[in-house]
Amino acid sequence: MEKLIFNGEFIDRSASKVDVEDRGYQFGDGVYEVIRVYNGKLFTSQMHLDRLIDSAKKISLDVGYTAAELEILIQQLVTENQLTYGTVYMQFTRGAAPRNHAFPVDKIQSVFVAYTKVIPYGGEVKSGKQAITTEDIRWLRCDIKSLNLLGNILAKQQAVEKGCFEAIQHRGDTITEGSSSNISIVKDNVLITHPPANLILNGITRRVMLHLCQTNGISYREESFTISEMMNADEVIMTSTSAEITPITLIDGKVIGAGTPGPITNKLQQLFHQEIEMQCGRVYSTT
Structure with a gap:
């Protein structure tokens, strides 16, 4: 039976319940993280958990755990569910209280949920993906990994409906990021990527x-x-926890560079794979 964490306790997934007035459910009032698992080991977990706590602080949400305490819990969850390759999803909401846009007057317990998902490991993506561009309609605090993802969802759906892998967003003429990724370009052997700011998530x-x-x-x-x-x-690269380092070779029907993954992309994929193996041990394709 698959286990999940609910407020620090390990329970069967079928037994989990969320109050109808949970603020995450009604307002998206919460934050989340996704951590990749290779060989049953968490990859870059400290960076993810530090960002989770930082996002929570930015919305005045007390998660009630340190990063070290969370790491112990989610590694135990990975072991409990015998996860070899996949992800751990976790989120904190401000908790359940009578519906009111303002924060609850009385102190209430935040709600913490974490669960695992099996994702077969396929190694580096060798074929380029297709993308579209779309206006970035999201709010102005994209540096917070919040539960408010409707803008991202609408952008991703546009890409899916056009048979593409990702939607690359822009504010005016400036590229920000993908619907679920960061976007970088390579020109004359120099990688260029949007600086960390409120308009992007620092992936x-x-x-x-x-x-x-x-x-x-x-x-x-x-x-x-x-x-x-x-x-x-010359090259366009998307990066994310789930997609790792992935080449984009066609955008809005236009071929990028030579139309194949470029040398910088290929080199970074190799280096990233080495980083995975350094942290998590030897990994093999399971697809």
Whole structure:
């Protein structure tokens, strides 16, 4: 029987219940994280959990746990569910209280839920993915990994309806990020990615990628870029916990660069795979 964590307790998934006045359910008043699991081990868990707690602080939400305490709990959940390859999803809401837009006057317990999901491991993506561009209609605090994802959902659905893998969002002429990823470009062997700010989520995979650039002599700049610069780039890369480092080779029907994953993308994929194995041990394709 699959187990999940509910407010620190391990219970059967079938026994889990959420109050109808839970603020996450009614308002999206909460934060979440997703951590990848390889070989039954959490990958970059400290970075994810630090970001989770930071997001909670930005909305004045007391999660009631330290990052170290959360890591122990979710690693135990991975072991309990015998997860080898997949993800752990976790979220905190402000809790259940009579419906009111303002924070509850009386102190209430935040609600913590975590569960695992099996995802077969396929190794590096060798074929380029297709994407569309769409206006970024989300709120202005995208640095908070909140439960309010309707803007992202609408963008992703546009991509799906057009047979594409991702929707690349822009505010005016400036590219921000994908609906569920960060977007970077390569021009003349220099990787360029939007700087961390309120308009994007400072992705963990994005941060690992930049560390790999820094330690392996790959030139990069954290600066914004335009739609035109992206369309005329040599390579376009999307990064996320689930997609790792994935090449985008067709955007709005236009071929990017040579139309195949480029050398910088390929190199970063190899380095990222090495980073996974350094943290989690030897990994093999299960697809």
